[in-house]
Amino acid sequence: MNQPHKRYDLARLMFGILFIAILILACFWVIQPFILGFAWAGMVVIATWPLLLRVQKLTWGRRAPAVIIMTLLLVLLFVLPFSLVINSIVDNSGTLVNWLSKPENWHIPTLTWIENIPMVGDGLLATWQSMTADGGKKLVASVQPYAGASATWFVSQVAHVGRFMLHGTLMVVFSAILYSKGEAVATGIRHFALRLAAERGESAVILAGQAIRGVALGVVVTALVQALLGGIGLAVAGIHYATLLTVLMFICCLAQIGPSLILGAAVIWLYWTGDNTWGTALLVWGCLVTSLDNVLRPMLIRMGADLPLLLILSGVIGGLLAFGMIGLFIGPVVLAVSYRLMTAWINEVPQPLPAIPDVSEEI
Template identity: 65%
Template sequence: MTQPDRRYDLPTIIFGVLFIAIMIVASFWVVQPFILGFAWAGMVVIATWPVLIKIQNLLWGRRSLAVLVMVVLLLLLFVLPIALLISSVVDNSAPMVAWVNEPGKIQIPDLEWLRSIPLVGDRVFNSYHLLVNTGGTALIAKVQPYFGQTATWFVTQAAHIGRFLVHCALMLLFSALLYARGEQVAMAIRHFAVRLGAARGDAAVVLGGQAIRAVALGVVVTALVQSVLGGIGLAVSGIPAATLLTVLMFVFCVAQLGPLLVLIPAIIWLYWSGETTWGTVLLVWSCVVGTLDNFLRPALIRMGADLPLILILSGVIGGLLAFGMIGLFIGPVVLAVSYRLLSAWVNQAPVPVTDAEEIEKELEQ
């Protein structure tokens, strides 16, 4: 009996592809609860791998002791502060939402101090009150419901503290495993990349690791330092709800908007309340914190990853909407890796000719 040519056996090909697709979908379904935790752990391990090696050298080359130290450091310096901040948001969210939604609570300030401005003070004060009397109250009444909805949305995102803590626990677990077997995991990933794309696949993995380290060190660490220092200034100056404002400042810093969006209103509030001394102290401290990223970020980014501002901003907002609080870390990393890989692929082609006459000659030929 003549056997069919298996090179062109269409049913075999179809069923083979279908079986592979089913296995991929089933595997993804099984590991789906662990994907975000593993991705977070991968980002943390890649960013802190040099620290692990240094600690291992200090601990007589014992990898187990170095892994234990790194897990404890992650727990004390990263997981616990974030968990405490989220818990503070949840604990203080109900009074804030109730206050925002209560009618008559948001009052237009009188701004009597405008009269003290030389030459134009009375005119500015009268113009301001004319605006308030003709439509300012109605404007506040229309905008107030949106304040409540916005606050409620942020509280809803922060209220997933249980899921967030689960991801933190998974991140610690996977980080310990990756720290212990980091070389083997990296070699397996590179081997798989070589199997897919030869040398270009291996280069793609290396570029992806550089992008992850650039985001983790240049963006997240800088934002964490700025927000912590800014929060200390808010607490020392006596600003109410300093913890909540610190969380908001961290979000703005990760989005590359800077801490001044929180610090400047706090300074204005202090001067407005008559606390000119603390307002001046916070003003000086804000100048230091606001310019810190200009020196800290270049020192942290060693691999020369130039990431556009719109990329980080889109990653933060999109990651927050897609994954919740953990998306603040996952979103920028995903876009940064994609951007680096796409840039490397585009740069493999020659630069286009800019002279219009040369382009016309090439088209004629």
Template identity: 60%
Template sequence: MKNLQRGMDLPQMLFSLMFITIMIVACFWVVQPFILGFAWASMVVIATWPLMIKLQSWLWGRRSLAVIAMTLILLLLFIIPIALLVNSLLENSAPVIAWVTSGHMQLPQLTWLNDIPMIGEKAYASYHKLVAGGGAALMSKVQPYVGRTTGFFVAQAGHFGRFLMHLGLMLLFSVLLYWRGEQVGNGIRHFAYRLASRRGDAAVLLAGQAIRAVALGVVVTALVQGVLGGIGLAISGIPYATLLTVLMILCCLAQLGPLLVLVPAIIWLYWSGDTTWGTVLLIWSCVVGTLDNVLRPMLIRMGADLPMILILSGVIGGLIAFGMIGLFIGPVVLAVSYRLVSVWVHEAPAPDEDPEEVVEELDAAEHVVAEKQSH
């Protein structure tokens, strides 16, 4: 019987590759609206999976009760604060724009400068001399641009509607992943093992460790700094302390730090003449602003034994490249790449020879090659 099997020819290979490419593009096109929500859900579930398992053990081993508890935690700590922030921004946008564009903006008088010992009166006189010499005219020229800038940033709040939709999808996917987390994890490990054997499986496990390290080191630190800074704002009598607390947490997540919110609050207190609470908030801000230098390295080490510079570089670079989701994508990419390269390098023994002997051997080999070429 004649063997009908023959090798794959070039047209068949091209058409097969074209078909596979079309299928991948079509699948990506279909799931594109859900990618961001699913990515957020994956990061959140991986980071909080140990907490969910602990809750399940406390709730008589019932997975359904643990999933409900985790869903409530995500609503209270993540989704509702962001929704309140956007709502407050939209509600307060009209008065802010009206005040900025009304023409009543003036430079502050800074009468509290007179209370500073020894240099207060001189500083107050110098400041008002500067204002009289052109500060008011400068403010009148800058004011239209300030109004346009404020209007632009408030107009961007409309895009948060799409972001809130992704938050809703994130909550839905999180519930599904909490419910079937083991099956999904085993499926991803199986796929990675099929691609790259044990290296692929190790890459998946390393990605999970990096995500937990970021969640502990970056997110928890941001929450602690934001909450402590918000307590300082509330005690000092700063209006809209809750709104500013949420904004401070977002600034800490973006690695901008809490001082971006605390410093204007301190200036406002001194400007309004409340120097006592301004000094108190100044001291408290110094404590809150430096807290991440102690807390973040300790928490990152609890999540994964990775260099802190690697995690922070991934957080900042990922944030610039991918937005908020880059807080997790950047460190994961760098951590997995770092570990895989490290494992690959250590598969070979480290050189134990004397560097001078190695250099001498190379020089001798070069002389031999040069003599052969001369002959």
């Protein structure tokens, strides 16, 4: 006996899907200003959750004091350094631009110490003397317009940093909420993943957490260690504004530029002012600090998740270009999570067999 085919109301299905799509877009529109801040907060909380549990043990098992301590640490680590840099740039922007715009402020050093460099010192000194002939007026005149324009452009970008500060503030607020309700939020996310893709969905959530923790350990902790060691070297060498330069170094390390930009400029300044002893000492210390990421970063990343360094570098640079300064944190996490999920999906099937050789060749 043939059973009648079940008939579907096509118009009802289409209008239902359209209503759901409109509802999703409306929700996205409403929460759009908070998405990046909340995503940043989620990554920070996931990466620092073990630290929160340790702090909670030290506070006699009470969650509220631990949340307050962790929130203050976030402010000291993320919000305060960027605020110091921005305020310093804004306060000194006029003086910097005026100084760079006046040719009389540019003085070319003799750099006679270059002659003491073995094998290449004489040639380097002769080249420098030829470039700075006639008091270096030609060199100063060619560099000064670019330096002034570069400084003006850099200062103008500070206006766009307000967006980053807004997301940083939202990150701190959302982090405090997630710290206090972390278990309930984690259970809700796992429940949603189970409803969406059963056990596979829950495994994806766990892999995502491991990837986030690996990026945080590898990128942020390495940048913090390099910046602190580099700042110690600047302070010992007697460089002015060592605290501000340390913060700039931390930002450069997060952007995967490394501490060499700040330390190299400090070394050049010491040699420029004739302090060759401290210049050489800071040069050696800078080489050690710069090479530290080749050892520390891979070790820390593998503690959280085994991720390629090229993936982290691409995520940092791509995130910076796509989302601005906040992309330094979001970019590598997005690529790391996607990489881990794709790898887990591929590994669900066995690897292909080796290619079968041509029978005619064996004969």
